[in-house]
Every structure is written in C-alpha cells, then in structure tokens.
Amino acid sequence: MLVGLCCFLAGLAVPTLLPALWARLTARSSDADLYDDGADALVLNLDEPSTRWFNMGYWPPGERSFSSAAAELCRQVARAARLEPGQRICEVGYGSGDSTLLLEREFAPAAYLGLTSLASQHATAGEIQLRQGDAAKDLDAEPAGSYDAVLAVDCAYHFNTRLSFLSSASRLLAPGGHLALTDLVLPSTPLSLLDHLLLSLLLLVAGCPRSNLVPLDTYRAQLVAAGFDPDSVETRDVSDEVWGGFCGFVRRREEGMGRGRGVLGGKWDGLRRYARVVEWYAGVRSGRPKMRYCLVSARKA
C-alpha cells in the first residue's frame, strides 16, 4: 500500500513538479517567470467553440470569424437553391450538423434529410434525424421526386463519383426543384504537366476521385446530361471570397497563437500546413491558380 502510494506520488512529481522546480532553481530572476508564459494566458482565455463547422467559409470584406464565414458559405448555397419556407431539403455532407441547424432556423423546411459519410459526425449531430450514408450511392433508396432542394456545402469533390451524385440528385428532385453546391473546378486555361501531376497527387491524398475535377463547361454539360435545365445552370467563381479569406484567417491565427505547433498544438500545425497547400493551388499569394472554387446551381427540368 505504502509502496503504491510512493509510486503514485513519484509518478506525479517526476513529469510535473520536478521540471518546474528545476526551472525555478535555475532561473535568474525569481519574481516574474511564473506568469511569464504568454501561451498559458492564451490557452486559459480560449472559449469552447459552440459550432463544429468544417468548410472554408465565405469571407465578405472585413469578416474575421471562422464560424461566421462558414455559416455564410452555407447561406450562399441555400440562397442559390432559392430555398423557401416549407420546402423539403436533402443535404449531403452535413458535417457535424451546423448546417442542419442553420437551415432549420433560417429557411424553415417542412422536411430535412441529411446524409453524411462519417459515423463520428453522424453521432454528434444531436436530436435531428440524420443518416450516415454515401451521397454517390445511397440517395437512390429515397423515392424519386421527393425533395425540392438538394444541397452540398464544400464536399461534392469527395464523392465517388460526383457524376453519380448529380444523377441521384436529379432523380430525387421534384420537377422545378433546385440543386445547389460549392465545388472545385479546373481553371479555363490549361495547366502544365507538372501542375497536373501535383494536383493528381493532392487529390489522391485528399481522397477525391481525379475524374471529379473538370473545367466549368464540362461541369455544365454533366448537369444537363443528368437532367437539369440547361438555361437554369448558374455558376459563380467565389475563389477570392473563399480561399483568400480562409488563408488570411489561418495566417492571422498563426500570428496570434504562435508559429509551428504554437498554443494550439499538433492539430493546428496540420491545418497550417494544409493552408499552405491551399495557397499553392489557389494561387493566393503567388503563382497562377490550379483550381477554382465555384457556387453552382441548377433546376430540375
């Protein structure tokens, strides 16, 4: 018993107390160092986030909040679908359910079906009825023509394949219903062979089928082939509003929270490196863009 207690105290003392004691004994000035670590103050003052948005955001000039920008991207998609109260919405890739709550609150649907691929996100989505499933395969289990809008915020480039998602979405929509999504497309000017290779590698790492990345005119043709009205197809290049804002946000946070691992630890380090990759393919700080980020909508014929 006594031995156990001693081991427990030693286990506590060695990793925590001894380094602090050593720091105190070797410190040149004795008064300030206890409170000298600005990182401790930063960590103590962090608020627990009330949302779990996981998109790149839509950043109007002056926007500095990630969660507000992420919510705004969702609103942009909802508006592109011309949502009206009382409609039946199907949303794929709903993440942790923040878009579900926003759509419920601001667009008052009569029915909402959410489908996302991750079991962990499915579990955190709260009380609303949401399903785990694959947007490219599982929508066909729903009755044809049973929704007024199909939405996909910052996720369709993952679907295997997006082409089959487009045809499922078209089948699911009632005539006159709208599909709206944000997506990645190739720029209109051709890329060098090296850029093509690097992009293919990036898509492989990100789990996105290479065939999903096409120029806008091919994208339009795919929508029409899937059953959308050719005159209704609208595309808006929002790369500057999305990528510029997102990359600026990451850099500001890095300055505020410390470079490298900083206060936020290894997770942030990974996101920071990811933002550098975004800067490369978006051409945000230099070089020409290798991809574009578009808001796309179309009406079922």
Ligand SMILES: C[S@@+](CC[C@H](N)C(=O)[O-])C[C@H]1O[C@@H](n2cnc3c(N)ncnc32)[C@H](O)[C@@H]1O
């Ligand atoms: C970048 S996150 C966007 C999440 C959310 N839309 C948001 O705005 O916060 C991509 C989402 O797509 C979902 N996803 C990826 N592949 C999918 C698939 N084949 N079917 C359904 N959802 C998928 C992921 O689970 C994740 O929730």
